[in-house]
Amino acid sequence: MKLFNVYPLYDITPVKGNDVFVYDNKGVEYLDLYGGHAVISIGHAHPKYVSNIQEQVAKLGFYSNAIHNPLQKELAEKLGELSGCDSYNLFLCNSGAEANENALKVASFVTGKSRVISFRNSFHGRTSATVAATDNPKIVAPINAQQKVTFLELGDIDSVKTELEKGDVCAVILEFIQGVGGLDETTAEFYENVDTLCKANNTFLIADEVQAGYGRTGNFFAFQAYNVTPDVISMAKGMGNGFPIGGILLHPSIEAWFGMLGTTFGGNHLACAAGIAVLDVMKDESLMEHVKVLSEYFKKKATEIPGVKTIKGRGLMLGLEFDFEVAELRKKLIYDYHIFTGSAKNKKLLRILPPLTVQKEHIDTFLTALKSILQPV
Template identity: 35%
Template sequence: MLEARYGLGLYVSRGITLVRGAGAYVWDSDGRRYLDCTAAYGVASLGHCHPAVVEAISQQAATLIACSGSFGNDQRAQLYADLMTVLPYGLTRVFFCNSGAEANEAALKFARLTTGRHGVVAAQRGFHGRTAGALTATWEPKYREPFEPLLPGFTYIPYNDEAALDAAITDEIGAVILEVVQGEGGVRPGTTAFLHRAQQLCRERGALLILDEVQSGFGRTGTFFACEAVGIEPDILTMAKGIASGFPMGAVALGERVAKLSPGQHGTTFGGGPLACAAARATVRVLKETNLPAQVERLSGLFFERLRAIPSHRIREVRGRGYMIGIELTEPAAPYIAAAQERGLLVLNAGVNVIRLLPPLVLTEEDITLATMILKEILR
């Protein structure tokens, strides 16, 4: 009631209040348990309240909470070093911020500063955030049109269309921004040929390739970053969501083709703060020590196999990569998302007719069995 009274109403209420989480499960205010295949839109990568993350945040909160980028900090310095062990080849510098939209906003600025060109090629069905620059790169008209005019110079091409990409990258284009797996746009993986062509054309024509791994990064697709599985080396990589297991954080990694930046050209008050860095360090450490990306690769194959075996005329296609799963239906998904919630399974949409699953990476085979059983029950 208080949220409805004082909030802005910018979110469609799911009708339950979540008050506790542990691993892949959350509990509502009535004490009912749900298998959470939303992971709070993909941020709870290690599951809810992972002990290593809780301990890291607790210890840091008792040590130092705030430290701006004007001063060095031990947690920030160590996180830089930790990321260098997992980032794709060629990415050697990092800027910390607070969200995926901020990361993409910074990436677009860095590309413009480097190339001196204002043009940007983005993909249809792409989603990159809701701030002005990131929103301009986002294709869906319902997000953009109420706030136009936005930034000029953006071109949208069909995803995975190599010919359209070739035609769009002119000498006015400073950046191409793509998701390796489109999330909001329906959970659509990029083809290896398309992504390699984007890299080749950017190199040849002086543009920078920005890969948006805000949703697909940090083990979600079965490798630390989705671009690794297709052998792509971006000039700029944007990250957020799973980077700190639910603590708000974003980051931008830069390669050698991106210009060196000067003090004042960009900045943030909270980015790279000690609490966020401590949570991110714990996340990276657990991902590496437990090899969770490999577990995602193994168990997601089982998940896809079971979902594709559901006998339902309502299912048009099951697609995605790792724990980015889209079930495209022949009808609107909303009633089935509600039905799943009634049975103790939380899932998302990706457009009107796609059920989207973004479970924590700690999902077990038993959890997969439960999720499949509920989805089979509601979709048959």
């Protein structure tokens, strides 16, 4: 049997990781400034993370959600404390797409409506409703296209108002910093007005924090830079540091009923052990404060790089925009300098999404390599 060939692959085979480094099957060390799509939050193979999972799997790896799982309650309590969203309720699942799918489902259940507003250059997942709400027709199959989704320009509040006042929109789903789209964001006035309009029109505001959440922007969630109160907050990626886990936080005004949502693997014992380790390390190592310091350092030093047109993003969700497409630049960084970086829908943007444990010397290594490529001696 062969693998279904849907991924273009770099010719690298990582077999081991340690903090911000990965090592391939030939023993070559790579500086990981992409974190596997922003998944690695507390560093590869963090000792606390490893021990939590080892100890849990030796006791009980899995049982269904038909029984009590105290680890779920511990995770919820620690998440509420660290995120500042302790009044919300937690539903656990397995991925970002599943989180957003459940968020949209709850919005439709509660409002009794079915149309969704999304934004140009958005990415919300590859499942049924989430891929329909993603601005990439290439990955939307006919069965997905049955969903009712309206795409608007990010920042166009008049269009949002017009669409909401039609009365059939169950949810506005919004990345407060667009990830795959290219780190675009708009004004506080826009985000706050969207929140106000949603509340006036019986429409849920869903904050998609799958990539921006879990401290990556310096706030626990990206929306916390603004005066907004989402009805649902979706999260995944950095939540498990590589172990598959996702979730949604639901506003306390949303009433649950048995069978409303469900999942086999969501919130399993191993996933919770991983998630608890991430929260403990983030708190014990003050990683959100560290993110802010490193972000300022990166932005200051990146201004010295020739050819950088714009520095985009917040925290350690960053992008360098050039006047040229960056595919070849990424290849040089990987093969010649052994540094992982990321791409975006914006082909001129180099995305930087390192583990939150990255240090100044790692940023210096990257910027020195970038200078060497862009301004060879």
